[in-house]
Amino acid sequence: MEEKYAFSEIEEKWRGRWERDGVYHVPDFSDRPKYYCLEMFPYPSGHLHMGHVRNYAIGDVVARFKTMRGYDVLHPMGWDAFGLPAENAAIQHGVPPARWTRDNINTMRDQLKLMGGSYDWRREFATCHPGYYRWTQWLFLQLYYQGLAYKGKAPVNWCPSCATVLANEQVVTEACERCKTAVERRELEQWFFRITAYAERLLQDLKKLPGWPEKVKVMQENWIGRSEGAEISFPIRGLDEEMRVFTTRPDTLGGVTYMTIAPEHPLCLRVTVPERRSEVDAFIARARNLSELDRTAGEHEKEGIFTGAYCVNPLNGEEVPIFIANYVLMEYGTGCVMGVPAHDQRDFEFARKYGLPVRVVIQPDGEPLDGDTMPEAYTGPGRLVNTGDFNGLPNLEAIAGITRHLEARGAGRFQVQYRLRDWLISRQRYWGAPIPIVYCDGCGTVPVPKAELPVLLPEDVAFQPTGKSPLTELPEFVHTTCPTCGGQARRETDTMDTFMCSSWYYFRFTSPREDGGPWSLARVDRWLPVDQYIGGVEHAILHLLYSRFFTKFLYDAGLVKVQEPFTNLLTQGMVLKDGAKMSKSKGNVVSPEEILGRYGADTTRLFVLFAAPPERDLEWSDQGVEGCYRFLQRVWRLVTSVLEDIQEAPPRPPDHLVGVNRSMRRLTHQTIKKVTGDIEARLNFNTAISAAMEMVNGMHHFRDRVPAVNRDPAVMREAVEKLLLLLAPFAPYLSDELWARCGHATSIHREPWPEYDPELLVEDRIEIVVQINGRVRDRITVPSGITPAEMEETVLAQSRIRELVAGKEIKKVIPVPGKLVNIVVR
């Protein structure tokens, strides 16, 4: 009776053995080359979902492959453990966030271990542990001392449902990224990181990341939003003050017929003339109201109101009216915009609505533009008109020319603007790392000294659904003494954005228990940068931009030697069911636990790797899983059925084989080549698995169709062992089990990756295609070493080809070595 593939026992057995033998422990230092393979660590929601399974299956193949290739592979796992869901659970179920999080981690760790990942679990940590967040706080202080963390009042995004502010990056089409509630604008005192100081480097260094998907780089580029132009000052009539604007089109300065200010701008109050005061106030109130209510609706009607004030165009001395307009953003540029209706569509619409003049200053070749009758703004190239000394100049030259002219008169300068804003990191929440700041009446804002870190988050707290952080209501937390003067002081009760915790965790994995600093310099130097980073594309901006910012800051501070944290980035696609993302509300969730229980980890891993290339979305298919299960059973039966035959065989087949033995060896070595290339160069695991399947089909053929006397057992032995080595990264349990049954005393996961012999790939005879006028007309078998001239000769000698070309003129014959011959006839 043949033994069945008992995945459940096999997997349990090897899981225990690997752990006992420390198979996946990686040394901090050694002579081997290093490779850092990292998957985005999970938020401990309480259960693994298929996205995790896919992410971690991909990462594990890379890690195992590189290990077999001779690298010391750092492959750690941890928990992004602070965050709002823990607080919601506390409110709903009365469980303290710390306990809820700890329980979830325990559950998820068990699930993750079932998957058979090659993690060095000794390095595990959770960001909510004081041993970790102590250094999160320390890093905050480093930023603070460098002037890169500051408290400022600014209009911020407030999510009424989460009862906290959000970073700009966490607002998706004017709604909270987490809960989709429409955000409100509030003026609040908050902590910011000056990421804008790094805007240019964050942009420029994208060029140093050839291993990142173009898509992600473009998204970051757009997010940073660099634009070149000029800042221009317009003196305000009757006030000793100037109105500054940023423009990318200083060449159109002569066409300015009005000016605008954002409704939130303090200048509004100063310029408005008394007789227009009440009307303007009403407009401002309305505009602000609208911007809160109507923000999700996208673009709305452009409206403005005249302030009664005028300012002076520094180029031509003209006075132009100042408006307040609802389309002007306080947060971008200077909060003021010059209006050039003839050459900007938005200004054009505004001018037509309010009867403002449209003056053409850029004239294209051909039909002259007329400001009074033109149907839309002209934004293309041309020569300047109505601009005094600059008339006749091509507008592209005038951009620099006019800016220089203004600069000489102190009325303007070249300026680069970014769309990127500073990173707001304060959260009015409890379950996060406390911001290590104390407010003292005498000394003001005082950083908590290093020796007093961590500022511990009290874990014993009561939760009321008030929307207020419990920290604000804990006197023993709030009341403290000033580190400077020893007097009475009050602690900051806001906590840090959890993206702060995940901006440096990849450094910590190198020295997870270090307590003299956030990491050991020598260890970070050995392991960083991360060679391969793998995770969802939803972090294209948030996490990946913040991490790059942190790395650059740490580089400047001399704390790390890398300027970019992640050399290669793989953004995996989503796991879909019935064409839609799996979600509870749609009821199309497939539970990893269930699949792992029913088919085992090897099958589950194999399926998510086989069903699609990693960067594409993956459609879940129960039948597809079934197919992978069948494949592994097939491997099991094949290998166990030949064990006896190959036991006595030499480990290496003889050199000069012929016929079926030679073909079998060729297939083995072709497969090694194919699988190696697919993993290493392309990360295309689906085609690697296909190749292994083809090899298994070939091995079946070899076993069943070739008489035993003609088969060299050494050839089968080689095929079996190479196959298991090739499958080891994909199906680690099954391959280790069968490896042991082949008579090996040590784990397959300590074996080197197989090499192929190029000589064995060579075929004696190959089939080539014969085309006539590009259409396949015949196939012939020729010796593989044939020259192009011989190919041509052989093909033209074929009777079938002679018939087909009879009576036609042969214009040209194109032989493609090893592939085909194309005969062009007329």
Place this chain on the structure above:
RNA sequence: GCCGAAGUGGCGGAAUUGGCAGACGCACCGGACUCAAAAUCCGGCGGGCUAAACACCCGUGUGGGUUCGACUCCCACCUUCGGCACCA
């Protein structure tokens, strides 16, 4: 609106440098084994035409183009998905 990606059998996908379209898997059909079924093994499987095989024709979102030869390169368009969205 702007930016980006993708469109290939009944389905997931393959074709890596412009050279045999549909590898591999799923589904389906036929056969072997079986009292029977399941499992397993073997074979078939883009469409048209044909009694059938051969041959031939069509076929990679649509329409053009380049080329001896195009899923692959160029131009225009359509659809789907993702990102940004009053950014001066």
